[in-house]
Amino acid sequence: AVGARANLTRVPCNLTNIDQPPGGSLSVIDETGTRHHLDGLIAADGGDGPGKQHVTSGQRGADMGAKLAMRAQIPLHSLPAHFALPASQLWLGRGVHVVHYPIGDDLNLVATLPASRARADWQQTVMPATSPLAVLGDPAINWARTSISSAFTAPCWRRGSVVLAGDAAHSMPPHLAQGAGQGLQDAASLLAWLDGTDNIDTAFAGYARERATDVSRIVQKADISGRIMAMSGPAARLRDLALNLGGPRLMQSWLAEVWAADPRLV
Template sequence: MAARHIAIAGAGIGGLTAALALARAGFAVTLLERAPALEEAGAGVQLAANATRCLQSLGVYERVAEHAVFPQSFEVMDGRRGARLTGAPMGAQAEARFGGPFLVIHRADLQAALLAAVRETPAITLRLGHAVESFEAEGDGVTVHLADDAPLHAAALIGADGLRSMVRLALHPEAKPSFRHRAAWRATVPAQALPAHLAVPATRLWLGPGAHLVSYPVQAGRAVNLVAVTPDAREAHGWSLEGAPGELLSHYPDWSADARALLAAPERWLRWALFDLDPLPVWGAGPVTLLGDAAHAMPPFLAQGAAQAIEDAVVLADCLDDAGDIPAALRRYEALRQPRTARVQRAARGMDRIYHLAGPARLARDLVMRARSGNAVLERYRWIYDWRP
């Protein structure tokens, strides 16, 4: 069975999607997850047309869409004045323009939808509480050594084990995550706890000097997801580090009443130190490769982290489908994905600078945004949204 058996390290969004894609390509998949249970992590996820088309191709889009919200507009706001700088219609117009729907969803809902599909797929074995400790390539594949269990033999190992990837560390010990000196503060609040004009089905990006705020509806509109990004010198990482609301508000002293109302609404904030990776010149070797954040962790400023992992999964399965030479197929996958993901990484880093401009540069940016239509802002990223596997 090893010739058609793939092992995946990590059962996050990328690992779950890869398992589904590989099973559809005819592989038996063992999905290995260190955690003893898959629990809610993070907050909201934005999925643009490039990602939703992939979910459609895998037959899981309808399951995901049941719990999603389809924003009817995208707006960029002046965080201090509260005025709209630019915006564009979304919904059906954006879907027609880019050939696929744009949606927002709570990360737990997305994970639950993918997990349900995985559990219904006989070709996928999910093994929770199984940490990959090491691996070694052999003539006919790879042997994966697990903590407290017998070794596992497979034709290939896919490292979808996130920013702190053990698989990447073994392949590229020199490739260290880069701290961006920023933190993302995340919270979800009931929509009914906010003024009606702040709980509309829109994605809003609030810009100000040194910090920004994103708000959009999740959980079928019953809640609003908030992400506030501020300067931060603390490198402690993790999804569930408590953040003091007073500290967060101190980064937004002169912001508009609406922005501060959003920031004051949550009873609890979780602080997440932002790290990314410099683009890797090489991802894998032999029967081993990387996927998602393990290969190309990026700042969240283009909302493409999950989308790029989903793209990876579809391309990986396509390359391995009917492949006689597994290592050669993995190198083809890497050659297809590396230029695109590196470009998205660089673009996301560039938005870090643009979002957080201060002084005259901020005023100049805002003037340009007011003069430019929101459709032009979306068109700037057509190269992202138009992608098809």
């Protein structure tokens, strides 16, 4: 969509090198050795791509090896009817939290827990027979194990005519479900800036300034949310008390900035 509206060209290849000499023009080299001359490059190439490495000199968020997300999709017809309710459900436990919501005919399910508890019997310990989620402890459920990275926002989003977007610019733990959402916000902001000027450097500078400011708060909030959800012992009991006292208004206030539409991008 950005390419169609802003007269951009997508180069369908894997980049191996970015060449941008001081005062010179930008070019990239692909895996076949072909050089492509560019006016600008939007690098949405994840945490380890050449665009990210070029702009940030290799900086990235550290991997949180002590924390895992276990993901699964389960046909709703095999579960009790309440799992099909059109809402996102959050269950907080002792150092563990579970989120589930329906997508089409399936239930999307994510359990976040310390790696030390991800043993062969983790389903039975996290969702025992006495738990409202006991049905999810079925050993036949196929779970995908994913490491959770720490929150990271690139200290610099732009280097000359190369600018970062998506996970290359900001990675965040999944505790606000905003990884992909903030990437879409990046695309909308880029589109607005590129539509507003014929000067790519001006557009990239405006986009980087705008999004770096906006997304840093969301990344920080996702990180804090994860820390709150991971509490156990007395801290968890205080958390639960605060949630009970605050009620829906507390959660709505915490999420207002995340879900509010940006009038500049609508």
